[in-house]
Amino acid sequence: MKSLAELEAIRNKTLDQIKMRTNKSGKRVVVGMATCGIAAGARPVMNAFTEELAKRKLSDVSVTMTGCIGVCRLEPIVEIFDADGTKVTYVKMTAEKAARIVSEHIVNGRVCQDLTIGAAEAESK
Amino acid sequence: MRDISLHILDIMQNSTAAKSTLIKVTIQAETQIGLLDVIIEDNGCGMDEEFLSNVTNPFSTTRTTRKVGLGIPLFKASAEQSGGSFRITSRKGIGTVVKSSYVIDHMDRPPLGDIAGVMADTAAAYQAVEFQLVLTSGNKQFNFNSREVEQRLGGVPLAEFAVVQWLREYIGEGLNEIFGGVLNEIVS
Secondary structure (H helix, E strand, C coil), X not given: CCCCCHHHHHHHHHHHHHHHCCCCCCCEEEEECCHHHHHHCHHHHHHHHHHHHHHCCCCCCEEEEECCCCCHHHCCCEEEECCCXXXXXXXXXXXXXXXXXXXXXXXXXXXXXXXXXXXXXXXXC | CCCHHHHHHHHHHHHHHCCCCEEEEEEEEECCCCEEEEXXXXXXXXXXXXXXXXXXCCCCCCCCCCCCCCHHHHHHHHHHCCCCEEEEEXXXXXXXXXXXXXXXXXXXXXXCCCHHHHHHHHHHHCCCCEEEEEEEECCEEEEEEHHHHHHHHCCCCCCCHHHHHHHHHHHHHHXXXXXXXXXXXXXX
16 A cells, blocks of 8 residues: 655755756747647657656656647647747657657757647648 | 547646646446446636536537537447536636546446556656545555656656656555456456
């Protein structure tokens, strides 16, 4: 059985690690989690981001959710913000694409152009 | 929506949009009458009577990007198609209560889904909000409170991966404990 006392162990273990984090990337992953996003499968996408980031120990990247981003037909939508506020919008996301974005965009800083909203809009024209 | 946890997530998003500081989710199995109640309460801005009377209409929304809002109508439909009922009450400036009741043994009742993951992730994403989860069945009860966890963590954020992982397991055990043998999707 899990107990709240275990949280103290987590605290002791992670508090030092948090202090050690000097190189803050400040990147943020924001998943659209309104009715449209959820129905299109945003939950597994968010799980994939959290797991992939944890696997690579990228604890300075935060994963959060937001409401409707406004282009429901392209959901699930994920926005990646850099420390300076630049935003890249990825559309029609899947768990597999999430893994690719973590390794290419978040780790190596190369935007996955073919998955962005720009590419999706150009294709539909 | 594939399961009940996704409806809860959707309604909790409404609560955060309504600037709630407290969101309480109650899931209770009333085994004598065979009903499963899912209640989401918040202390957000609430709705006036006019908006409330029309809120289950899919063409009613506060969104400015489009004219449809499907979250509440879908939640209502999921309860009603499984022989249950839906109710929403709200008071401007006080908060909103959304309640869906499902017939446990109805073949169209959606499964609970990943309640633990949804609660853990939402609590991590909205740390300014206090989240409570109450699970009950018969005389058994499980309580979770995000503030209580935060206090124990003393400065470690809820969004820390080790914490989210712990929350998932902790709430998961609560679900097994309370609903094992009651809901057939829970194997304990």
